[in-house]
Amino acid sequence: MKAKYLLLTTSIMALSNAALAYDNIPYGCTHKKHIDYSDGNNNLAGSIESGLNAVYGGINNQWSYLDWGSFIYNVNSLVSSGADIEISGPDYVVQGEPARFKADLPYEPNNFLRSVNFGTSEYNSKVKKKSDWDANAYAQLSFDYTYGEGLAWSVYSDDICSTKSVMVQKRPSIEKLSLGKYGNLIDVTVSYSVDKYSKAKISNQSPRIKFRYVSEEGELNVSDWVEVSLNSSVHSIRLSTQYAGTFRVTAIINDGTYTESLYLGNVTVGGSPHRPCPQCHPDV
Structure with a gap:
């Protein structure tokens, strides 16, 4: 040593x-x-x-x-x-x-x-x-x-x-501005903040945001991490699903060290009917 x-x-x-x-x-x-x-x-x-x-x-x-x-x-x-x-x-x-x-x-x-x-x-x-x-x-x-x-x-x-x-x-934070649908897509807008003494701010690195959305029928989706601006505080995204259904949406933010998540609510989107079970063949 x-x-x-x-x-x-x-x-x-x-x-x-x-x-x-x-x-x-x-x-x-x-x-x-x-x-x-x-x-x-x-x-x-x-x-x-x-x-x-x-x-x-x-x-x-x-x-x-x-x-x-x-x-x-x-x-x-x-x-x-x-x-x-x-x-x-x-x-x-x-x-x-x-x-x-x-x-x-x-x-x-x-x-x-x-x-x-x-x-x-x-x-x-x-x-x-x-x-x-x-x-x-x-x-x-x-x-x-x-x-x-x-x-x-x-x-x-x-x-x-x-x-x-x-x-x-202080921990990063994220808040819901809007949650709805755009055609068969989930339409989300959130506001966010990272502390001035966080790794993102000190190192001048972009914080990251991703979304997790799960349907009542069991379809699980997690978006990729998206780098967001240090100089902005609002992020909007449209999320695609494989099947129609009602989805519980959660937003997640990371400031380089710490991660915070927030449940945003439920939204119902259209599209292909959901299969009877995750293991079933798509044609069933």
């Missing part, structure tokens, strides 16, 4: 006693940054603070900015070196939903069933877990107040620690 960053000087990490007291954050951490931001902002602490300000108008009463802020600002002063622990996990997490992170310790007997602390850039987030017989520990971490970049960390001694940047986003 190779670490990527170490502090420039120990004096830079002169953390407040309060910061060390509440989360036992060590004086040195390796840091993994997963993305270059489209807005050119590579300042970790500034990203976290701006997200909090946007959502909450500043640090609320549950937070002590001085307690954790000094640590986060010092993370911006990391340079290449080595370490004995590495945290890994998702690059994108949903605000308020737990996500699974892993601490990878060196594979040696001393690191089996060893206590490992995990936490985030949010106040009072520390949890303690035991490593397994593979010298790995796992924890569910949640970012309840962060919007934008956040920080996850793991530590198993006073000065051996690893941190990882994550983007904290």
